[in-house]
Amino acid sequence: MRIRTLIKRIEEEEFSFPIGFLSLFSVILCRNIFESAFEGSQILGFSPISSRSFYMMFIHFPLFYISIFLWVLLVFILLTKENWIKISKALLIGMGVIIIAPIIDIIVSKGSGYELTYLKGFGEFTEIHKFFDFTRDLLQASWGQRVEILLVLTGGFLYVLIKTKNFFKSFFASIIIYLIIFLHGVLPNTIARIPSYLGFNKLHFRTIITDGILPIDSQNYAVIFSVSIILAGFLICWKSRKELIRKIFNFKSPLIIIPLCFGILYGIFLIFPYYQFIFYSPISYLIFLLAILSFIFANRATITSGNSSEFKILITVSIFFSIALGPVFLFLIAVFFLFKKFLTTRWLVVVPCFLAGFSLIYQGDTFKTIIPINKTSLEIKGRKLAGWSYFLNADYKKALNQYLKLYAINKEDEIQLRLGQSYLNLGYIDKGIETLEKIREPGYETILSLGQAYTQKGEHKRAIKIYKKAIEENLEPAEFYIKIARIAARKGLEEEMALAIEKSLLYGNPAYKIYQIKGDYYLGKGDKKRALGMYNKALNYNSRCTSALAGIGIIYYSQGNLPRAREQFLKALRFEPGNEAIYNNLGAIYLITKSYEKAEQLFKKSIKKNPNQTEAYYNLGLLYEKMGRIEEALEMFNNVLKVNPSYAPARRKIEELKE
């Protein structure tokens, strides 16, 4: 009875559309800021900052939640037959639940936060139960997410129950809400994978690609959720405000679309040899569709009264979608709006429409490319598109080819970075380092790649020096102090490690990372008992700490307890399937137990994941030696020396084998 009164009070609350929207946006932003501040991975906003951080914080995740909001609203409208404004008010209050997940996580994880995992697509349809699969040791979902979803489902159930007094409908509502959340999780990757599901893609997907023609992956997610919002909004309006749909999609709409489409086609025509990369991702089609719809909304807004809620909705929607499509598009749609609203010579609106279509492909280079048509700019754009597509698909040879040609005509930092990374990924470590060193303003990604390259090369002091330089420039000090501590621990540099640990703690790094590093240090010193103690402490703080699990595995391995070592490595792999070092460790176990085929597979997998893995090359060399494949063994030992010329065991092996 009390809940009913409370819901009635909420539904009768009076506030305008902008205030309602601001409140919803505030809750979403609050969740994003909490998540970026508290959870394990803070790329959403705090650390490290990249070009995607802004889009994730202000566009992509807000659109994700708004889309869920609208679909749930639609379900409630259909099930309860209640007025949509009343339902949306109740739902808005219910959305407050989303801020609790990061708060719960930071408490449960004792200050570490969880690295929230995302759904991978319909390929992993079994993930549908991930939030409540308690056997998975928080691999799939954090406690915060679980509690959050449980509260959402309970809220949905109770709301429909109170409104309809029908248990079946309430239960059905809960299931549908769960499916809506699940589908929002899998939607981007599923759309991105459509060509590969259908077997159309020439390139093979190694990772899940969500990139269309927009430069930042987060923008592409935003496009998908924008289209979802339009669809949900359309259905809601169809139920409650049909006249609005008729007004927006009237017969005059195509007149605005024509110059926009011409702009898109002209852009595709100019980039001709590389046009396939535009249509490489199905998200590109959605981008064009969203651009068209944004213009239709903006067009409608120009002939709507400035005080009406319809105007406010149209303007909000246009701005949001346009930001997702890039700042140039936003600028041009604003120009279109102003021209249409205030100019007497209306045909001029054709210009921003055409340019906006063109800008979808050329983004920041739009004006530079079109006035006058700049062939070098076009080539740069095309090769960048191609290079990035190959790079994302881990086809580094083709990516390198594109970036080498790009580098000949343009030496901007981003091109050098990708070129250097392509070299590193192909195992050309010296070339990679040389290229990365040339970057004028090295950012987080450059420092990281360089540091890793030097570490793999065995030049640990150089790596530490690079990280220290980044810290001096206040570039993600929390991240780089941890890296220094890790290198120092593995190399037994006690003083350096102690100092870096002290600083790491000061910069707010979680305790489990420190214990794991101390574990590495003791392991390196041969003090297995203390190492085990440290690793266990790390796991006590974060049961998903793969390095600690792997460390314990190594201890068991060195004690000859191979089954338990294998168990630990497999557990670590579940949490971090891409960890090349663990594949190598597992391979080493199979090498000892003489399961040569399995060992070979694992070493190769480790090398494929990181072609600069000296240990994996070395182990593969040992394996081939044991199998009597001396030529191949020699090749592997030589590969070790290519990456790290000071790797003495490989040199000794070569000498032995040659003798």
Next chain:
Amino acid sequence: MNFYSLIPIIITIISFVVMKKKCQGFIKNWISGSRPLISIHYLFPTIFGILLGNYIFQKPVNYLDGFLLICSVFFSFQTSVIVNDINDIKTDKIALKKSLLNSNYFGLKVYQNLGGYFFILSLLFALVIEYRILLIVLLGHILHFTYSSKPFRLKRFFPVSILMLALGALLSAISGYALFESSKPFLSFPIKPALFIVIPLFLALNFRDLADYRGDEKTDVTTLFTLFGLGKGRLINAFLVLLGYLSVPLILKFPPLFFAVVPLGILSFYFCLKKPFKEKYIFYIYFILIAILLIIFKLNPEIYLGPVF
């Protein structure tokens, strides 16, 4: 000096000059209606955060960034005052409380625009320092917005309302601290100063609702005073303020501070019960405590750090 840093300063100066010319008495009216004492109270945590960051990370203070941050926090608070006034028109009229909106100097539309303008200014000041500082300031805005405005209007729910005000002060401190460590400021901010800000303010800030008692009662806003009645509420409030003062040396584990907080607490206790109630005296006493705490920080900053338990 970065040129971008000057942009918000120039915009602020130009716009204030223009407004002064266009609207007679703008600055005078704005200052009188903008709760100057509470504004200053919000700046103290920011300054404390800067000092704390400076001590912990042993990095020099960038005075320009410090100034920009203080401006950002100040305009952020001004925005929250405006949002609160707009949402409290009814309450303030019943309680006969003076606000810029009730004084009829500003119309509702102009006042809303002024709020929007301060909001943008505060974000601009934060953005020229760093993107992550912007996020912290934005979180402060969200906190104040959900505190004052419908549909959430958390100020209706005691003691959530007071907790939010205390958390707002903590956010101000974290923003100051983030000038030195912005990658994980929420996680690296030491727990002892966090408690030292939140607990005393959570205990003591109830007195702010006393002036709105009549309005709150009629608009269903739950406060300590509407919950227990004016008489009992005043007494409980006075005790909580005293407790707030006493909690400071306990949290800091610094008993000599009792020599300062006991008389100051008793004085505040007295002014909380004295009729007619004058908010400014409570603030003046509070400022004395802040001055003492700053001197202690200068003498021995370690008191503010270390384990809590």
